[in-house]
Amino acid sequence: MTYNSIVLVKQVPDTRTVTGDVMSKKGTMNRSAMPAIFNPEDLNALEMALQVRERYGGQITVLTMGPLKAADILRDALFHGADNVILLSDRKFAGADTQATAYTLKSAIQKIGDFDLIFCGRQAIDGDTAQVGPQVAEKLNLPQITYTESIASMDGDEIIAKRAFDLGSEIVKCKLPCLLTVVGSADRIRPASARKRIENKLAAIPSEYPAIVEKWAEFETETALAAYLTERNLEITVWTAADLDVNEDQLGLSGSPTQVYKVNYVVLESTESKEVPPTKEGIRELIQELIQEYIVG
Amino acid sequence: MTENFFLDNQDLQFRLKQLDLRDVLEIKEQGYAYAQEYGTAPRNYADAMDNYHLLLEVLGDICANIIAPRAAEADEEGAQFIDGEVEYAAATQEAILALKQADLFGAMLPWKYGGLNLPETIYQMMIDIVSRAESGVMTVFGLQEIASTINEHADDETKDYFLPRFARGEVNGAMVLTEPDAGSDLGSVQTRAFFDEEAGTWRLNGVKRFITNGNADVHLILARSEAGSRDARGLSLFLLERDETVRIRRIESKLGIHASPTCEVQYDNTPAIMIGKQRFGLIRYSMALMNGARLAVGAQAIGIAEAAYREAYSYAHQRIQFNQPIAKLPAVSRMLLSMRAEIEASRALVCETGIWVDRLKAYEHLQSQRDKSIPDLRQKLKEASNLADVLTPLTKYYASEMGNRVCYVAMQIHGGVGYMNEFNIERLCRDVRVTNIYEGTSQLQIVAAIGKLLGHALDDLLDKWAAVDYGSALDSLKKQLAETTMLFKKATDALKEKESDIIDFYAADLADIASFVVISWLLLQDALVSQRRADIARVYIGEHVSKINALGTSIMKADKTALLARETILAEQF
DSSP: OOOOEEEEEOEEEOGGGOOSOOBOTTSOBOGGGSOEEEOHHHHHHHHHHHHHHHHHOOOEEEEEESOGGGHHHHHHHHHHTOSEEEEEOOGGGTTOOHHHHHHHHHHHHHHHOOOSEEEEESOOTTTOOOOHHHHHHHHTTOOEEEEEEEEEEEETTEEEEEEEETTEEEEEEEESSEEEEEOTTSOOOOOOOHHHHHHTTTOBOGGGHHHHHHHOTTOOSHHHHHHHHHHTTOBOEEEOGGGSOOOGGGSTGGGOOOOOOOOOOOOOOTTOOOOOOSSHHHHHHHHHHHHHTTSOO | OOOOTTTTOHHHHHHHHHOOOHHHHHHHTTTTTHHHHOTTSOSSHHHHHHHHHHHHHHHHHHIIIIIGGGHHHHHHHOOEEETTEEEOOHHHHHHHHHHHHTTOTTTTSOGGGTOOOOOHHHHHHHHHHHHHHOHHHHHHHHTTHHHHHHHHHSOHHHHHHHHHHHHTTSOOEEEEOOBTTBSSOGGGOOOEEEEETTTTEEEEEEEEEEEETTTOSEEEEEEEOSTTOOSGGGEEEEEEEOOTTEEEEEEOOOSSOTTSOEEEEEEEEEEEEEESSTTOIIIIIIHHHHHHHHHHHHHHHHHHHHHHHHHHHHHHHHOEETTEEGGGSHHHHHHHHHHHHHHHHHHHHHHHHHHHHHHHHHHHHHHHTTOOSSTTHHHHHHHHHHHHHHHHHHHHHHHHHHHHHHHHHHHHHHGGGGGSTTSHHHHHHHHHGGGGTTTSOHHHHHHHHHHHHHTTTTHHHHHHHHTSOOOGGGHHHHHHHHHHHHHHHHHHHHHHTSOHHHHHHHHHHHHHHHHHHHHHHHHHHHHTTOHHHHHHHHHHHHHHHHHHHHHHHHHHTOOSHHHHHHHHHSSSOO
16 A cells, blocks of 8 residues: 655754844744755654655655745755655745644645645744644644654554654554654655756746756746746646635734744843752752752652 | 765866766767656756766765764774675665665666766766775775676676666675686686576586675676686676575675675576676676776775875864974975875876776767767777776776875874874775775786887877967976976887886886876866966976986886896895
């Protein structure tokens, strides 16, 4: 039996290289000012989908919502072996919180239709909410396995997977179709394939055509390029709000109950310190204080 | 930015940019008609070069981030022999899997078998990059070369059966030539092949030794098909897939490249397919196979040298003595300069040789297709064949000796700590040592090159390069080179007149001069591109020219004095 997968991915600012004014006055992020990368745990999710395809067959569709620039990570997904990629991009999607995002993704998944598994990274390194995956599952009325580290087996409409936590792990069985959120300790993404890297190098969305035509003189016009890309299935599908069966009030900023009220700049004072005497009594007091402050316990 | 062994290597990127493969690719890609049929085939020359860049980028990423970080581990664990089977070190297994997932096995195979139809020059760049990361796994990766031999010489049925599996990375290969009593002298191979009339197949019996990756799934093996014969003309080439009749008897414990299993293999009535024409096993096919492998070993030595240079460079900049980084000491900076120049010089040589091998293969293909589109094909084929024949052994000789010199000096820069296991340079010194031994020792490369050298095989090429206008800034270098080139030609004529044992005695000197002359002209052409390249040419030529001239003079005066001294000095054990 083969299994079709949808992998939800996100282009995120590389929080390892945050600099300068990346926060707008409204409290949202100015994404164009930061280097953008494939969200790390989404790569683990993609690898898990690739392994399922390797073992059982099926198709992998990678879906992302974001600005047009997010086409970069979709190309990356193709280089690693995805069969199809779809970009959800529309001004109406902008400013979405986890609920509006989950609503949009859910609508796109319904449009894709045929799937057995949905994979996503546990959380994105920009928002760190870990909410989108579970919300998508709820909206689709699907069971979900969060914190998935590996898939033990799949048989008919049943999956057995391992969930990993700080203090241990859990083996669970679940009916398909279902959604899995994948943790960073799962297998890391395989290298890009040289063959697919070459084959898909021109995969593009229409807004990227002018740059391609300028670089590759053999495509005299954008129309000629478009024809070439269509013939080779290299057009990256872009869906806007109009392509989805959605209630526009539930999209983007207007569909987001979460509003950033205020952003505080926290300066950590390294001078704050307290000396604990190295006695049993001292340590006991320290532990009690940590428990009272809800830091441990 | 994540590390990448291609993108951080400006010399390799420069070489790729300088490559002119137009004529080769026009033939190899059939005027770029393959692009209609295969999604990965290039639409034109610029597209092809861009593809090669992308491919090397993918490889550079794997090598820097997956293979190199576990190189010391691969060396320490090494390939193991357990219950009659070879097991690669865990790090090597991961490396092989990554290269397979990246679709980099079978890269030189034609499109129709699922390959990437790569030219030899690009393949050698891949070997360079892999070897910098871990030179043991390079032997597993590099043995995809045998798939190319199958492609060039086997019949269609055999190719259809084997090659797609090579391209998918499902099988790997071994080149099985050496025996306990047939090393450099392969003509005395004793493994027997007989035709089993009943089963309608050839069968092999015998023991092969020092077989790199002898645990591979597919073996290309040299065996004696003519019962009673004793020389090379009784040998044919066979292809077999390992089954229960093939037994790995042991693997060697050795100085370096621990990740690469060196096997002793026994064949017991093993069924095999004959490749190509009977009795041409050694003289035609194995030689062609070895020539490819020789170039790859040259590239391997360069990759190891690159790693060694980088270790030495960073150590020399970190190590403070006498209140300054030792890199600032003239004695140390001289060593670094010399290493850098030698590495870049060798890369230029490998590329030049690679292009001639590519041309040779392209022209041979046209000839086999009876293609008349190139009017002077016969002449072009002869030129490419001549140059590939002389440059291949010269390159293997030069690059592998260079790799050893560079690793030696790199350890010297490290001082005492370099001798310790904790530093990578110790491993690199062990690994590089095999490069001027296997696939034919340096001495054997000289034997392979000397005939052509004495026949002035390089003259036309050298004359062509000498006729280029290098501009006034490079005039004095050009003049120096022209004089050394003249001396090379004179020394060649002088040596040619000598008795054969004197020729053999001085052959290494002539090979040294030839390598220097070829490389220097290549560097002079590079010097036209940038100031840095001009400086590399100056450093390289400046360091070698007077020594090379001295060698020339000594060849001119060559006599039997030293040879005769054998009778007194080596007559008995002192």
